[in-house]
Amino acid sequence: MSPELLRLILDSTLETLYMVGVATLIGTLLGLPLGIFLATSGQGELFAAPKLNGVLGVVVNATRSTPFIILVVAIIPFTRLIAGTSIGTTAAIVPLTIAATPFIARIVEAAIREVDYGLVEASLAMGATPLQIVRKVLIPEALPGLVLGITLAVVSLLSNSAMVGAVGGGGLGDLGIRYGYQRFMPEVMLVVVIVLIVLVQGFQTLGEYVARRVNRRLRLVCPLKSGPP
Amino acid sequence: MIELDGVWKTFPARGSDTAVEALRGVSLHVPRGEIYGVIGRSGAGKSTLIRTINGLERPTCGEVRVDGIAIDKLDERALREERRKIGMIFQHFNLLSSRSAFGNVALPLELLGLSRREIEKRVTPLLELVGLGDKRDRHPVELSGGQKQRVGIARALATEPKVLLSDEATSALDPETTRSILALLARVNAELGLTIVLITHEMTVIKEICHRVGVIDDGAIIEEGPVHQVFAHPQTATARSFVGSLAGRELPASIKAELGAPVEASSQTILRLTLTGEAATQPTVTKLARALGIDVAILGGQIDSIGGHPFALLFLGVPTASWTSGAVSAALASPDIQLEMLGHVA
Structure with missing residues (x-):
């Protein structure tokens, strides 16, 4: 393989990491509070606002049910408004983030709902404010689930990022299509697939490691300490 | 409070x-x-x-x-x-x-x-x-x-x-x-x-x-x-x-099954005694037996102290004759003693 091609593969990998990294970061910043709100705003819950909860639920579902490639082109005007341009790697971050946010929100919602309601009740009995309960109880207790959920989001974003070639977003997927497929260079396709597999594997392993680190429960179930219990 | x-x-x-x-x-x-x-x-x-x-x-x-x-x-x-x-x-x-x-x-x-x-x-x-x-x-x-x-x-x-x-x-x-x-x-x-x-x-x-x-x-x-x-x-x-629901608060099942014999044909009368205060710590049963010259069977019960208050519940079997004559009731008459007749056994 020529040095130019290797250079291209490296650049594409960095583009992919850039898009996925920024989209995950912004998606988490938006999706985390949205997910927490979805999990706590039902009738009789901490931030009870059943109507707003219903509306947000519909919006989240609508975004999630739009195929990503359609979303990318459908929101081009919005992308131009935010990124100043509708083509290129930076512009591609906008649709990626818009797809990631509701995904992360639903994952966060599920993780927060997993926390035993008894803990919320105990905190209320201690005189905790709803915000204190979120900060001191819900997030710490749901943390392992949140980390694994965000890992899942990263993997799904990697797969979405392969489609942003449609708006000149670049990245590994775009490289695979343009060189591997359109120019009949199967070796490029092979490398692209291998790099993607390595990335997914790497993120998954990292996510699981962090989840285990933050999860005292799991850590203690498989004891790290030697000697008799 | x-x-x-x-x-x-x-x-x-x-x-x-x-x-x-x-x-x-x-x-x-x-x-x-x-x-x-x-x-x-x-x-x-x-x-x-x-x-x-x-x-x-x-x-x-x-x-x-x-x-x-x-x-x-x-x-x-x-x-x-x-x-x-x-x-x-x-x-x-x-x-x-x-x-x-x-x-x-x-x-x-x-x-x-x-x-x-x-x-x-x-x-x-x-x-x-x-x-x-x-x-x-x-x-x-x-x-x-x-x-x-x-x-x-x-x-x-x-x-x-x-x-x-x-x-x-x-x-x-x-x-x-x-x-x-x-x-x-x-x-x-x-x-x-x-x-x-x-x-x-x-x-x-x-x-x-x-x-x-x-x-x-x-x-x-x-x-x-x-x-x-x-x-x-x-x-x-x-x-x-x-x-x-506490242990000893019920008549043993074997005796319960035999209750219901007609008075004339029975030998024993089954009583439930609830003793509180002084009566619960005194030899109430032996006193009864001695005073009437009868044999008293203790069939079950619970003796306890609740919050410093002595308390006893006893199931007794006394000769039917001593019950029907009213002698037992008279001997046990006390505000600390509650007496209940449960039935007769042959």
Whole structure:
């Protein structure tokens, strides 16, 4: 393989990491509070606002049910408004983030709902404010689930990022299509697939490691300490 | 200290479920320093009752006062302030699995905004008090049920409350652990002068530490009084069945099966004797036998002391002739002795 091609593969990998990294970061910043709100705003819950909860639920579902490639082109005007341009790697971050946010929100919602309601009740009995309960109880207790959920989001974003070639977003997927497929260079396709597999594997392993680190429960179930219990 | 006046709680109908009247006019007065037990079957309303005391449930009507403050009238902010003066422990402990024993006890103090130093100063003696001084860095998963409840108690005491609410705190524990947790509650009550309201479905819990007991059924307190009194003379069927659930409170089944022989053909009459006060500690049975010159069979029973009040319940078999002549009733006539004829056996 020529040095130019290797250079291209490296650049594409960095583009992919850039898009996925920024989209995950912004998606988490938006999706985390949205997910927490979805999990706590039902009738009789901490931030009870059943109507707003219903509306947000519909919006989240609508975004999630739009195929990503359609979303990318459908929101081009919005992308131009935010990124100043509708083509290129930076512009591609906008649709990626818009797809990631509701995904992360639903994952966060599920993780927060997993926390035993008894803990919320105990905190209320201690005189905790709803915000204190979120900060001191819900997030710490749901943390392992949140980390694994965000890992899942990263993997799904990697797969979405392969489609942003449609708006000149670049990245590994775009490289695979343009060189591997359109120019009949199967070796490029092979490398692209291998790099993607390595990335997914790497993120998954990292996510699981962090989840285990933050999860005292799991850590203690498989004891790290030697000697008799 | 705790006063409930005519408290009703109705949960509105939801979907196909009809409205539920969980509490129907409950009135309750618990003086400072008392351990008050509420006993009832599941669904009787006891959980709702204890939750009205710290405002987790707001009564539909009626009034709830703790230390003179009308809990049911407070807004959210004021209610949070009051809740800090009311500790609560739970059947399933409700500890944060992400925090150590120390961290769990520290939580209510963090909510108050105390500094790390102050928190350290208050949590350490609390862990000592509940006997977990050496377990401060253990997480709930590493603790036994009894130890978890001790952490729960330490956490409930962290804000130095005046009242402790116990929601079935020993129902998930084995009998031995239950006793040790109850002993701890009794100690906390005696040493810190804490007023305790506990709910349970186990009569042994009431017997072990409560001063007074209320029997709740279908949303209403149907019987109330000092524990020894309700034990000796339960008035309602519900109270009788709770008291009867304890060992030795029922006539042995083999004898029960033979009851119902006609008087003329019977040799023995079966009696139930409830002895309280002096009668419970005196040789009542041998006195009876000696006075009438009869043989008395002791068929079953329970002898106990409840809150320092001696109490005995005995099933006796006496010769039918001595019963029909009225001699036995005459010999046992005393305000401390309650006599009930259960039947005759051949």
